[in-house]
Amino acid sequence: MDVRTVSISATVADGPVAFGKVARVTTLRLRPEGPADEAPVARVLAAAFARPDVATPPEVGLVEELRHSPAWIPELAMVAEYGGEVVAYALLTRVGVRTDRGTLPALALGPVAVARHRQRLGHGTAAVQAALDAATELGERLVVVLGDPAYYRRFGFGPAVRLGLTSPWSGLGEPWQALVLPPSASGEPPPPAGEVVFPAPWSRV
Numbered sequence: 634m635d636v637r638t639v640s641i642s643a644t645v646a647d648g649p650v651a652f653g654k655v656a657r658v659t660t661l662r663l664r665p666e667g668p669a670d671e672a673p674v675a676r677v678l679a680a681a682f683a684r685p686d687v688a689t690p691p692e693v694g695l696v697e698e699l700r701h702s703p704a705w706i707p708e709l710a711m712v713a714e715y716g717g718e719v720v721a722y723a724l725l726t727r728v729g730v731r732t733d734r735g736t737l738p739a740l741a742l743g744p745v746a747v748a749r750h751r752q753r754l755g756h757g758t759a760a761v762q763a764a765l766d767a768a769t770e771l772g773e774r775l776v777v778v779l780g781d782p783a784y785y786r787r788f789g790f791g792p793a794v795r796l797g798l799t800s801p802w803s804g805l806g807e808p809w810q811a812l813v814l815p816p817s818a819s820g821e822p823p824p825p826a827g828e829v830v831f832p833a834p835w836s837r838v
């Protein structure tokens with residue numbers, strides 16, 4: 634299993650406000666999920682995406698279905714562990730791009746979730762970047778995401794329409810984003826313009 638660690642320096646309130654804010658360094662362990670992580674990952678997802686109108690948010694079922702589907706790439710289901718606890722999750726799974734050269738492989742990012750008590754400490758950023766780095770190492774070239782551009786632009790995501798990529802969500806505009814990963818030794822070019830086809834589990838969300 635490919636395990637990386639990252640040290641994150643975050644300025645956080647530390648103790649009574651009277652004592653001010655201090656820089657605290659956190660060491661996260663980033664690694665692909667294993668069987669023992671399934672329940673903790675479901676708990677992180679359920680809390681991060683909790684909504685008053687549903688008992689279990691659809692992102693929990695989405696990950697469970699993807700995990701048992703051909704879209705699953707074990708190396709790209711990234712957990713961030715802090716003090717032995719799963720605190721963040723970033724998932725990349727297979728999608729296809731229908732192009733004039735046939736359907737070519739790409740990746741979709743999501744869900745991305747951080748345990749509520751550990752949000753805004755850099756864990757989400759670290760988990761996403763670790764997943765993207767692992768994808769680059771595997772020779773992947775294109776990642777799409779539906780999310781807030783204010784968050785995803787830090788990784789290099791930009792409007793997917795600029796790359797000619799469409800999807801059921803492209804009408805939403807800015808949240809439909811894509812990232813071309815650096816070329817690997819395999820030398821495969823990124824898929825050209827086309828329609829991004831998401832596997833069936835995505836119809837849940």
Ligand SMILES: CC(C)(COP(=O)(O)OP(=O)(O)OC[C@H]1O[C@@H](n2cnc3c(N)ncnc32)[C@H](O)[C@@H]1OP(=O)(O)O)[C@@H](O)C(=O)NCCC(=O)NCCS
Pocket residue numbers: 681682745746747748751752753754755756757758759779780781783784
């Ligand atoms: C969104 C989320 C993954 C971010 O992870 P995180 O560890 O809390 O965030 P990080 O510490 O890595 O990054 C903090 C930055 O993200 C921004 N950010 C946090 N949550 C955000 C959100 N929902 N939308 C946009 N930006 C957000 C912060 O403003 C901060 O920006 P700055 O660096 O410019 O100050 C996490 O807060 C979460 O799980 N939220 C609930 C589930 C969710 O919305 N997932 C994303 C679906 S697209």
